[in-house]
Amino acid sequence: MNIQQISVFLENRPGAMAAFTKLLQKNNIDLRALSLAETENFGIVRVITDDPMTTVQVLKDGGYICSLTPVIAVAIEDKPGALVDLLDTMGDAGINLEYTYAFLAKKANSACIAFRVTDNEAASKLLAERGIKTLGQEDLPALFE
Amino acid sequence: MGNYHHPEIETMPRADIEALQSARLVEAVERVYNTVPAYRKKMEALGVEPRHIKGIEDLHLLPFITKDDLREEYPYGFLGAPLDDVVRIQSTSGTTGRRVVAFYTQADIDLWEDCCARAIVAAGGTKKDVVQVSYGYGLFTGAAGIAGGAHKMGAMTLPMSSGNTDRQLQFMADLEATIIACTPSYAAYLAESIHEKGMRDQIKLKAGIFGAEAWTEEMRHDIEQSLGIKAYDIYGLTELSGPGVSFECEEQAGMHINEDHFIPEIIDPKTGEVLPKGSKGELVFTAVTKHAFPLLRYRTKDITQLNYEPCACGRTHVRMHKPMGRSDDMMIVKGVNVFPSQIETVLMNQGYPANYQIIVTRVKTSDNIEVQVEMTPEMFSDSLTEVSKKEKELVGALKSMLGIYCDVRLVAPKSITRSEGKAQRVIDKRNLY
CATH class of the missing domain: 3.30.2130.10 (VC0802-like)
Known part of the structure; x- marks a missing residue:
């Protein structure tokens, strides 16, 4: 059995993570887990939520690049x-x-x-x-x- | 009054220069018409025959040659001499598509080196001087031209090539180099290193001859102050031979064009019409003495103006202003010619979208180029290793296309500004012109 993790591309700059979490807040999405991997220029944030499909839809509508893993x-x-x-x-x-x-x-x-x-x-x-x-x-x- | 390498030519009365140009032009047109089919075709298309060209007053009748023409006819289409007589090639940077290969007979090399010898002498060089050549040796014309010129005027040459700064400074100090030739940005870097290492007292430089990229008067001032030298500008293009097409004298007020070899014109880049003397426009050159690669009315795409006023140095050859811009989108970064279209080609080949932006900056004295690319779902992966690998592949592909290192920055989708449907592809923050 697997869990569907949502991976999201973020730029490595001040406010990028805040904007991302605000979008989740607005859509009443609760994070179960969160992990961030970063390079000098960009980051990949990986999250687990109860309803991955809805989360992906919300993120895509918000203009984010993301994938289910x-x-x-x-x-x-x-x-x-x-x-x-x-x-x-x-x-x-x-x-x-x-x-x-x-x-x-x-x-x-x-x-x-x-x-x-x-x-x-x-x-x-x-x-x-x-x-x-x-x-x-x-x-x-x-x-x- | 200054020192001249060829006093009789460099101070020749204007009327005599023009008579010499006319005679050489008539001969060159006849020769090119008969040896370069690609140019003959262009002349025929305009209904121009060699008999129509009786002197420089008829120059405007001839068709232009552009870099695209050279690309179409690559490699041998503009060859004007039998290959048996060709003894060398030089080449510009860039892709196969953009690359220009220039051919030289021994006589072509001699005249090119003579032009460079004039530049070195104009910068105060004599047989007693030690010329450190810190341009890259190889296909580029910078080192070959200056070194050849130094041989011609009899100075001792240090063929250092570019890079390896410690070694540069060691030779400069130990062999007491008096003249350095390199890109202005490398000169500024060397100056900085000399001060950092506390070597200022061991350096005997008196002059520098700097070309191959745009530099400002401020930069000149800084280099001169820092090294205690006079910094001279030099101009040239591989298509016309290399550096030494024009050069500065001690007045440092424009670059004297070697008019016995290269006839300049200023045209309107849009209409191709020749503009009145003193106008600002695109610089066009007709090489009247070269045999292997004899370009007539070659469009340089450099925007500048010509100054026919007599110069205090005694030279009568016209002076060109340092290029004030380009009529195409070419950038010179780290001394290398870069077209945005080359970067776009790499992005397309690597499967990236056409949403990109090129940002050129100069940090202290070093050019930096950053390519920003919008992330796409296809490129994205949950694995940092995967995404970083793609980033590195892109850096590698750009390096092999351009010959220089570019930073790559993957940015969020739709984050690159689009104005009126057309994105501004290049942001050059260097303020070079």
């Missing part, structure tokens, strides 16, 4: 070392992480981590084999109740 998300225990096992599993299987970011769920003692890997399917299968449950889009609302 399936990422793997896993809920893990919020304690030291919880990430180690998961990353070891992926590393040992030769799965390369392109990028990753963490976000906190409202549910007590639960952290989430999102991964972008080269081969989503292989990674999902591997995690399933090891009994690690990956989150789907429909799992999100419950985490934030």
